[in-house]
Amino acid sequence: MPIPDEVTGEEIDRSVRQELLSLPKTLATDVARNLVMVAKLLDEDPERAYAYSRVALRLASRVGAVREAAGFAAYAVEKYAEALTEFRAARRMSGSDHLWPIMADCERGIGRPERALAMAGEPEVRRLDRAGQVEMRLVAAGARRDLGQPDAAVVTLQSPELASTAVHPWTARLRYTYADALLAVGRDGEARDWFAKAVEADSGGTTDAADRLAELDGVAFTDALDPDLDDEGADG
Incomplete structure (x- = not known):
């Protein structure tokens, strides 16, 4: 996948750069440049963002930030089962619960709204920040509607x-x-x-x-x- 020369990889967040320090320098730069392309294209051209995410994943599948980026790229092109796999891996590597709501939404995308509702009641939700808890509530309301329970969706929100x-x-x-x-x-x-x-x-x-x-x-x-x-x- 071609990457414009002006994309250096330095554009990524400091926390992601820290994760990439475990890689050889040249490889870390290649991965970083692909991650920058994922971030740039995710909204405007999700198919291309997904392609760049696959390159990054092939280069550094043991880096949590790469697995998370691959998850968001797969989610953007509605590959929900694949996204869920990547988010689970990223969560396992980072130990953070911040991906819990989007993991639940992937369960909805797969066709398992009852699983999304079960996740809304798990202890992980209490460990989310306020924004994450609101996101979980939005997902739970969507799951209620998926299950043909529109009144319950209103109450959930x-x-x-x-x-x-x-x-x-x-x-x-x-x-x-x-x-x-x-x-x-x-x-x-x-x-x-x-x-x-x-x-x-x-x-x-x-x-x-x-x-x-x-x-x-x-x-x-x-x-x-x-x-x-x-x-x-x-x-x-």
């Missing part, structure tokens, strides 16, 4: 974090997921309010809460550059 007016990196997603859960059980008015709250918290545009809110309000957006519009429609 009700928490002090949801009630808080403070805005954190996870606030918009939590409010959005709650709004969507309310909509699924026919509580449209409440759903509209929570989509609006999600919009307020979503300064980075991580959700489509604004579009969902407009849809509930009956607002239709017209593309002024649509060539199929006639002059009258465009003027309107």
Whole structure:
């Protein structure tokens, strides 16, 4: 896999560089450059990110950061069983529980929502930071919906974090997921309010809460550059 010359490998986090110190210097640099490409492409081109992750994995499968990156790359292309294998390996190497929520979501992807729910009740959840516990709650609510329990999904999302007016990196997603859960059980008015709250918290545009809110309000957006519009429609 070609890597641009400007990618040196120095761009990776210090903690990852520390893990790579166990490798010969040239090999460590090669692995680091591939990991940089994974990080750069994960959102915009997950298939290519996955390909780079496989190269890094082939070079240094005994490095926890490499296994974790391979897990996220596999997750991004919906290879959930493979992602779960990599996350388990990374967790075993690091001793950290921070991957627990995404491991549970992989169980959902494989088609085992009941296993994801079981994981939501394990002691590992109590060792997560606040963001991790919110993520676990989101996964558990998704598992409830997978199991055809939409009302239980609503209850699962009700928490002090949801009630808080403070805005954190996870606030918009939590409010959005709650709004969507309310909509699924026919509580449209409440759903509209929570989509609006999600919009307020979503300064980075991580959700489509604004579009969902407009849809509930009956607002239709017209593309002024649509060539199929006639002059009258465009003027309107």
